[in-house]
Every structure is written in C-alpha cells, then in structure tokens.
Amino acid sequence: MEQIAYVNGSFVPLSEAKVSILDRGFLFADGIYEVAAVLDGKLIDNASHLARLERSVGEIQLALPETIARIQEIQQELVKRNNLVNGMVYLEVTRGADTGRDFAFPKDVKPTLIMFTSTKDIVNAPSAKTGINVITVPDLRWTRRDIKSVALLAQVLAKQAAAAAGAGEAWMIEDGKVTEGGSSSCFILTQDDVIVTRQNGSEILPGCTRKAVVALAEERQLRVEERAFSVEEALAAKEAFITSASLFVQAVVSIDGKKVADGKPGPMTNRLREIYVEFAKATAV
Ligand code: PDD
Secondary structure (H helix, E strand, O other): OOOEEEEOOEEEEHHHOOOOOOEHHHHHOOEEEEEEEEEOOEEOOHHHHHHHHHHHHHHOOOOOOOOHHHHHHHHHHHHHHOOOOOEEEEEEEEOOEOOOOOOOOOOOOOOEEEEEEEEOOOOOOHHHHHOEEEEEEEOOOOOOOOOOEOOOHHHHHHHHHHHHOOOOEEEEEEOOEEEEEOOEEEEEEOOOOEEEEOOOOOOOOOOHHHHHHHHHHHHOOOEEEEOOOOHHHHHOOOEEEEEEOOOEEEEEEEEOOEEOOOOOOOHHHHHHHHHHHHHHHHHOO
C-alpha cells in the first residue's frame, strides 16, 4: 500500500502529495518543521514538540493554519492511515505560495501544512548498542538556531561530511565549544559524574528530548550542569551522548577518530536511554 501524506487539509497518496513551486518553503526556506517519534502507534512527547512549533512560528510571525489540537489529531490520523507502529511523523508549515517571488511576507496567502511519516525502530536501532562515531565541523549556521527553521543547508553539509567519514553525526563547533549535533543535542558525563549539556539560547535548538532527559535526570538526583563544553572536555569525559526525537539517547563512542573513554556506550548513557524510553511509553498519545 502506498504511503499516505497530508497536504493542506487532505490525506493523499505520497506520489500525489504536491505543493507549488512558488511555495515560500521551497523558494526561501520560509518555514518551520517538527519531527515527533512514534512508538507502538503513539506520538512521543508531542506536547513539547507542538509547544516548540508554536514558539518557532511565533518567532517568524507565521500563523498556523490549524489549531495545535487539530494538528495533533492530523498527526494521529496520519499514523493510523499508514498503520505506523514505530517511526516518526514529519510536519512542516510554510508561509505558503504567493503569485511570485517577493521576499517580504505576502498578504492573504494561506500557510502550507504538510506531514508525512517514516518507519524506524528507534528503541531497537543497532546503533543504540554500538554507539556512534562523530566528527566535528565548524558551525556555519545563522544566529537564530532556537527557531526550528527548514533552512538546513549547514546541517546537510555537516551530516554529509559525517556520512562521508563513516560517522553517524557531526558536532558543530563555534568559538572552541560544541554547539550541538547536525540534528541532535550533545551531552557529556564528566569524570566526577556531572551530566553536562549546553544551555539553551539562540545558539542551539531547544531539543525536546534534551529537555525531557535533563528533567528525568534531575528527578533522580543526578547532577546536571547546563553550560558549553569543548571537544577536549568531551574526549576527557567518562561518556558522551546525543539526544533527539529520532534517536532518543544514543552513545557517542568516538570524536574525530579518537575514542571517548573505552569506546563503548557507558552505563549512564544506557541508563538515561532506558529512563527515556520508559518516559516515552508512559506519556505517548
Ligand atoms: N532534529 N538540534 C538540532 C539542530 C536538531 O535538528 C534536532 C532535531 C535536535 C534535537 O531536538 P529534539 O530532541 O527535539 O528532536 C537538536 C530532528 C530530529 C531532525 O531534524 O530530524
């Protein structure tokens, strides 16, 4: 059966899911996206993703074409129509298609809303057991990375460089410090057992998984510090890991070809992964 996508009010076969070449998402990357995980047919931490969606569109003065409640219904309907068990729902909202290519916002143009799903067994992904290698690249992005914009060219190049080097993620570096991964938040566990992740701000995307992991760790009286760290600090750490909706919590076992600790996923990473999966299942909708 062909996959079903959602485009501006209709559920259609993927091959028929189309938007105009004048769509501002296509012409200007004038749009916002979200990716929510699906486990056992349910959306994970979706309230957090939809809250971030609302914030992102607000920051670029884009009005959502549907209410947040309706967007969640559409996500759920799409999961159902695709019989999706484990994977992700991608959603994107753009400023729509005008009659030409004017940079300034068009008037009376309805935003475009699209969604599609993909299949992935996030919980049993092989890299959860082995961990992943990362490379480092300069952070070439604009200075409003807190907005989940579809302008992802810097991340495309970063992740392509990682793929070409046989690595699973690229850590982006600015002023000698790690900002974040191409599509993930970065963490280390210091030798004195402090979980360190960069503080939120315009330099990084406020990761939903990051937020949940920090809260879950603090609830368990684990020490968490939100501050920037360097690659040298990560290489001297007990453990390193990344978080995202499409990976949950995943160990980083080498950086630029140098092992982190013994080059295997560490116990804290494994524990946080288990805790996150438990949280995910308990709060799925
Ligand atoms: N990326 N940082 C960046 C730059 C990201 O693109 C992402 C997510 C994250 C993690 O955020 P969250 O925990 O809310 O997924 C951090 C998604 C998964 C993507 O682009 O596919």
